[in-house]
Amino acid sequence: MQQLTIFMDIESSRSYIDELYSADETKILEALIALKNSVIGSNRQKSSVIQQGIVPRLLQLMSEQNWDPNIRLEATITIGSLAKGTSDNVTALVEQGAAVALVEILKDVPIGTKLAEASLCALRSIFLNPPAPISALPSEMRLLSRLTLKKFVTEIAREGSPTARACVVRILSIWCGGPIEQEALCAAGACNAIAALLAPKGTSPPPLARALPALDLLAAMCFENANVSQVALNTRYGDKTIPELLTLLVSRDKPLPVAMGAARCLTFIHRAGAIPADDSRVVFGALPCLARLCTKDMPEDIRATAAETLAYLAEVDTSLQRLAAISNHLMTSLADIVNCPSPAAKQGAFKCFASLGANAEDIRKRIIETHGLMVHVVNGMNNPEPSVRLAAVRCLHSLSRSVQQLRTTFQDHSVWRPLMQLLSESPGTELLTVGSSTLCNLLLEFSPAKEPMLDQGVVEMLCNLTKRPEAALRLNGIWALMNMAFQAEQKVKQRILSCLGTEQMFRLLGDSDTRVIMKTLGLLRNLLSTRQHIDAIMSEFSSQVMQAVIVVLEGSYPAEVKEQALCILGNIGDGEKAKDFIMANEDVLRKLVDYLAHPESKLQEAALFVAGNLVWKGEAGCAARQARLAELGVLRALKLLRQRPDAAHLHDKVKTALAQFNELT
Secondary structure (H helix, E strand, O other): OHHHHHHHHHHHHHHHHHHOOOOOHHHHHHHHHHHHHHHOOOHHHHHHHHHOOOHHHHHHHHHOOOOOHHHHHHHHHHHHHHOOOOHHHHHHHHHOOHHHHHHHHHHHOOOOOHHHHHHHHHHHHHHOOOOOOHHHOOHHHHOOOHHHHHHHHHHHHOOOOHHHHHHHHHHHHHHOOOHHHHHHHHHOOHHHHHHHHHOOEOOEOOOHHHHHHHHHHHHHHHOOOHHHHHHHHHOEEOOEEHHHHHHHHOOOOOOHHHHHHHHHHHHHHHHOOOOOOOOHHHHHHHHHHHHHHOOOOOOHHHHHHHHHHHHHHHOOOHHHHHHHHOOOOHHHHHHHHHOOOOHHHHHHHHHHHHHHOOOOHHHHHHHHHOOOHHHHHHHHHOOOOHHHHHHHHHHHHHHOOOHHHHHOHHHHHOOHHHHHHHHOOOOOHHHHHHHHHHHHHHOOOOOOOHHHHHHOOHHHHHHHHOOOOOHHHHHHHHHHHHHHHOOOOHHHHHHHHHHHOHHHHHHHHOOOOHHHHHHHHHHHHHHOOOHHHHHHHHHHHHHHHHHHHHHHHHOOOOHHHHHHHHHHHHHHHOOOOOHHHHHOOHHHHHHHHHHHOOOOHHHHHHHHHHHHHHOOOOOOOHHHHHHHHHHOOHHHHHHHHHHOHHHHHHHHHHHHHHHHOOOOO
């Protein structure tokens, strides 16, 4: 039936569609008006017109400068109407060159004309369809040449058609997708134009149609851009700066979308470093406005955006986290937002909970005690929407920093189960990064989740992470393995070593990220703890472990990395039989002498730890070890260290080590 209906539509409109191709301009104009009227408000008619292949003719009529101006105008308005249809409609228009044709008109027609306004409206409709077809525009438009940009920005501030100006600002806000565009707009004077659009006229606030696009453009320009945010901070219109104009717009008497937009702008300017966290425009402006917009009586879309923006505002500052946590019953509001049906609302609430609990244990406790939250977090990790799953894991990661919650609430809800399931399903890099960071906390020695996660193959999962090209994933993988090895049973340690493999361990020790190297050495240090474990591991992996230590001690590594390598030697020296592997390696022993005389205090202390374990009296073979170490210069190095005034803080440890030698002088 649907096909028949479309066929009838085509047949009934055939007369005026045929007239579009007439040589008579009067007939063309009449046909365009009829066509325009037929597609207004009807997605079915829009689709029908596009399927009939009429778009190329409309673009031709729109672009031909010799036609009657009314023909060009009506053709452009019709294209704009088609652009308000479905996503498929917009995609078809872009593929057939509509975006390019509209830009070409704007390059040649003054923006104050009706044709330019119709072109801007049509282009705005196309750009509002996600994702905006930036790549469909000609290169000079994508880069917005200085001349074109100056023209656009000048028109923003000009008195004239509010619709045209709103369209220009909206298009620019969508186009502004990175530092290049942000800087270009700033250099062209966009901040001055935005200030003019946000300023009240007398006692009247700026109209919604003017304020909202300007706020969107300002937010797009200031997001993570310190330079542009600083320019915005200092830009004035009359006697008020942009932040002062924004502060006026976050008040309760302003329309909700305007207050939301102004709070977002203040948030982005703050996070870019232009306004400090204790600034009144943040503390008494943006933050309370966002908390208010999260409350139950607000529309769901406003609540979702407010929660996500508040999460970004408080993400890195503990004082803002504490202030937000006590603002306007925010915890209750967020718990209610989690119950909202839309994915955007759930995502915003989870992100906000994650930010609030990032640093303070007392806030994390309050979040956990929010009624039913952990059930929502677990459900969120099973949500079909990827954005909700990611936000839920972020929330879980933030809460997993609590030792108490790891032992209680996390265990009660077995949060590791859905997390392990998520991470085993080939998730995206971002989810894998946040999820593996959470694993690092769940695998701490005191966490009850550690044992069941071992049974679910977490060792293999983490070893695979260490092979990923992303440094953050390699770091999380080796960090979690290090946590797992701490005070672990010998069978767990053997499993880690066997799964990771010595070749991969050496690759990690040569990693470009120093943090990965440090955690790899930390893993080795945790594996080589407890005398029985040390001897067992060294009996099987002695050559690989010693080689790893030598690579670090002889390489051009920072002092803190070499310190970890010496501490591993110290642990080996605590083994009953393992210390023989050190004594059998003259290169390592000579390095020990060198580090006892090293100018870096932390390396002296670490070398002293090794020497002390090797010369300890009362252990089998100690006399032979002492004689060998004395022969290689360890005894002399200890005596010299005792005399160094810059090593006074080590004197007690040096004295203890020297006391082990039979020939103390």
